[in-house]
Amino acid sequence: MRYSASPRPTFEGPAHIPYETVTRHLWGDEESGEVADWIYVSSAKIHQLVFGLAPGGAFRHSDSFRTIFAADEVMYVLSGVMALSNPETGEVHRVNPGEAAFFRRDTWHHAFNFSPEPLRVIEFFAPPPSQGTSGSYAQTKPNLTAPKYSQDQWIGRWPKAQAEAEAKFTIQVVRERDLLWRLEGKNQQLLVGILAATEHLTVGRMALLAGQRSDVEVHAGDESLYLLEGELNVRVPENDGPRWFELSPGDGFFVPEGTPHQYYNVSGAPTSFLCGIAPRYSPDIPDQFANGRER
Numbered sequence: 465m466r467y468s469a470s471p472r473p474t475f476e477g478p479a480h481i482p483y484e485t486v487t488r489h490l491w492g493d494e495e496s497g498e499v500a501d502w503i504y505v506s507s508a509k510i511h512q513l514v515f516g517l518a519p520g521g522a523f524r525h526s527d528s529f530r531t532i533f534a535a536d537e538v539m540y541v542l543s544g545v546m547a548l549s550n551p552e553t554g555e556v557h558r559v560n561p562g563e564a565a566f567f568r569r570d571t572w573h574h575a576f577n578f579s580p581e582p583l584r585v586i587e588f589f590a591p592p593p594s595q596g597t598s599g600s601y602a603q604t605k606p607n608l609t610a611p612k613y614s615q616d617q618w619i620g621r622w623p624k625a626q627a628e629a630e631a632k633f634t635i636q637v638v639r640e641r642d643l644l645w646r647l648e649g650k651n652q653q654l655l656v657g658i659l660a661a662t663e664h665l666t667v668g669r670m671a672l673l674a675g676q677r678s679d680v681e682v683h684a685g686d687e688s689l690y691l692l693e694g695e696l697n698v699r700v701p702e703n704d705g706p707r708w709f710e711l712s713p714g715d716g717f718f719v720p721e722g723t724p725h726q727y728y729n730v731s732g733a734p735t736s737f738l739c740g741i742a743p744r745y746s747p748d749i750p751d752q753f754a755n756g757r758e759r
Contacts (some may be wrong), residue, residue: 467528467599471596472506478590478700478723479545480709481505481716491515495526504716510665510742511535511592512688514542514717517577524551524574524611530602532572535589538638538660538667539575540564540738542692543582547576550634557637564638564667566660569597571634572608584692588740589666643669649679654727666745671736672696672729680726687719689696694735697728711737 469488481504489501500516517523525531539548539559546559552572559565567573577583591597618625643657654676657668666685672678672694679703689698689711696711702724711717719725729735744751 467598467603469593470501471503472594473503474507475718477705478725479718480698480711481713481718485673486716492523492529493526496529497523498523498656499523502633504690505595505718507590507686507718508594509590509592509686509721510688510740511589512587512690512740514584514586516582517575519577519580521583522574522576524566524723525608526544527607530605530607531574532570532602532605534569534597534601535591536568536660536662538564538566538588538665538740540586540659542584542586544581546583546585547578548635549574549613551613552608554612554615555632555633555635556613557635559637562640564659565635567635568662573635574611575576583606586738588665588667588688590740590742599610602636602640631740652677654678661745663743665740667740669687669736669738670727672727673734674729674732677728678726682722682723682724682747683719683741684721684747685741686721687739687741689719689737689739691715691735691737694729694733695731696735696737697730699726700724701726733748
């Protein structure tokens with residue numbers, strides 16, 4: 465089977481994306497393994513999907529479906545246990561539910577479900593496929609014909625060599641202790657944990673207590689949201705169409721760059737969600753990469 469581009473759902477304005485309406489897609493072939501995709505957003509700035517593997521399932525790569533892209537990626541495990549490997553370096557990482565993996569462009573990656581339940585992983589990807597960063601880019605890279613799944617150089621030196629090994633890893637596992645915590649908002653302060661932040665993509669996790677709401681906020685990039693638990697209302701006060709939306713777990717929401725919006729939890733239980741913003745998180749934070757290099 466030859467590679468064909470995945471669907472690219474886009475929206476003209478703020479949009480609630482109920483789970484039932486999410487675009488379904490099957491990626492891969494017999495050699496790479498087939499992966500079920502639920503594609504929420506694929507705008508000109510950000511790509512968000514959930515992928516799934518059956519117990520014991522895996523994706524690797526084939527000549528037609530190569531897994532090396534020109535994008536920053538965050539993969540957050542919703543259920544199951546993901547073993548994520550860079551088959552070029554041999555490194556392997558175990559990622560449990562509630563944990564994430566982060567890697568930058570030109571990183572080969574294979575994933576395996578090492579659990580008795582379906583693996584579900586939400587993935588944020590930027591720059592997005594619409595910028596030529598996914599399958600078409602992968603075809604320009606030499607195919608990897610001898611994948612490795614271990615790093616024998618550390619045998620006999622572990623854990624003494626742990627710091628040396630971690631300094632060379634191309635994939636970073638992001639656990640609770642690794643989040644960058646922020647209090648955001650002047651009138652209604654919310655606790656936000658940043659999983660990853662680069663010049664292309666910022667991914668955060670936010671929780672609202674019962675009855676809590678955020679200040680009105682504006683991002684310097686497109687925002688794509690995924691509700692993890694609870695109920696969430698999104699208010700878009702300047703929208704020409706509907707301005708009040710109610711989300712259930714598994715639903716997504718899209719907010720175009722520069723659109724004022726606000727989060728509400730009007731239920732009696734906590735709610736939490738993930739959000740990806742690309743390319744820049746906030747217009748109030750100086751762009752360290754404005755001239756193509758870090759200031």
